[in-house]
Amino acid sequence: MLVYEQNHQPSGFHVIRPERKAHFATNELAYIIVQMANITKKDLPGYQMSIGDLSREKGGKLGRHKSHTNGLDADVAFYFDNKNLQGAFTSAVTINKVHPNWMMKQQWKLFKEVVNTQLIDRIFIHGTLKKALCEHAVATGELKKGDMQSLAAQTLRRLISEKDHHNHFHLRVKCSKAQVRCRQMAEPINTTGC
Known part of the structure; x- marks a missing residue:
């Protein structure tokens, strides 16, 4: 992804720690990153999506990560409407409340668009952020009681609520048929978790 970023300026994304040599992705994850970057360029002119760890070139253990071993995982910074908070992994949660500069509507749109590709397995975010997105989906009428068919419900x-994902979201794509040794995780329970 570092080579892609360098050869496609403006790419819409920036690998923030190239020295870690953890910027390798499967074709599916690379496709999703480029799609997210295109959405970012279109919806937020002048912003670049910040990409953290993906995977090492040949896979394998990567630092303290439990995943990021096979090119299916990406750590991505959240959107903030204060450009001083962009470019690094800034917490979108302050004392169990959503950070006032977190761009919830734009983040929600991004999540829906990538889930709609049918390539996404899971997106890990802090529970406070998920709760805010649930409330937003209900308030806008995108999510109604008992609904599990809409894009909002499937998104x-x-x-998935995970306490360590307050300063970035962790996106995992599904295994592809070309990855014969990849073991797909069980599908998330068919509930919104709201």
């Missing part, structure tokens, strides 16, 4: 199903 919330794939948003």
